[in-house]
Amino acid sequence: MTLLVNEIFHSISGECSPAEQGRMTCFIRLYGCNLIIKGDPCPYCDTIQTDVFPMTVQEIYSRIGECPYVCITGGEPLLQKEAVIDLVEFLADNGKTVWVETNGTFPIEGLMSSIVMDYKLSHESEMVIDRFCQLGCFDYIKFVISSVQEMKRAIAVHKELLDLGCEANFAYSPNFSAKFKSEQFKNITEMVFQYLQESKLDAILNIQIHKLINLK
Numbered sequence: 001m002t003l004l005v006n007e008i009f010h011s012i013s014g015e016c017s018p019a020e021q022g023r024m025t026c027f028i029r030l031y032g033c034n035l036i037i038k039g040d041p042c043p044y045c046d047t048i049q050t051d052v053f054p055m056t057v058q059e060i061y062s063r064i065g066e067c068p069y070v071c072i073t074g075g076e077p078l079l080q081k082e083a084v085i086d087l088v089e090f091l092a093d094n095g096k097t098v099w100v101e102t103n104g105t106f107p108i109e110g111l112m113s114s115i116v117m118d119y120k121l122s123h124e125s126e127m128v129i130d131r132f133c134q135l136g137c138f139d140y141i142k143f144v145i146s147s148v149q150e151m152k153r154a155i156a157v158h159k160e161l162l163d164l165g166c167e168a169n170f171a172y173s174p175n176f177s178a179k180f181k182s183e184q185f186k187n188i189t190e191m192v193f194q195y196l197q198e199s200k201l202d203a204i205l206n207i208q209i210h211k212l213i214n215l216k
Helices: 057-064 077-093 121-126 129-133 148-163 183-199
Strands: 002-012 024-030 053-056 069-073 097-102 114-118 140-145 169-174
Touching: 002 057, 002 077, 024 057, 024 077, 053 057, 057 077, 069 077, 077 097, 121 140, 121 148, 129 148, 140 148, 140 183, 148 169, 148 183, 169 183
Parallel strands: 024 069, 069 097, 097 114, 114 140, 140 169
Antiparallel strands: 002 024, 002 053
């Protein structure tokens, strides 16, 4: 089966995932995002895709090398769900620890890997609560936070999911703008920390450390 790939690269795991932050990881960035196709990209989208390469599972595997940790990201990987399921199975059978990053707008049934799923506060009408409740203790729900209003809403959703029995881990990511050294980013990060501390919720303050040191 062939997948549409934008790029394959090695870097560190800069965010919440089954690998600790800072661990060397191979990233498979698949091509295309349904939100961009609809003309409604996330306000913090930082992935401009211009190249696309059709690749088989075996061709992708040959680019990973000895790296034991693999992140399948995008774009939106679940635009190619059947092929992604095959890729995950092949990588797992070959001893890789795999996780898939998804924007929360697609069903996840059949995906036998850890999942990092965004709860898109900018696209709440497309967020299906039951889908997030399917996630387990090796999965992550991530909120990207740009304001106090978004932080308050994220905490409310977090509590609702806990009440519904959701077992996933939760991560709060301050919006990492192009001017990440600016006072604005510092203030957003401090605000997120303060709200998490006051809420006493079990959550990760998810700083994108790969961006801090100018890596992909």
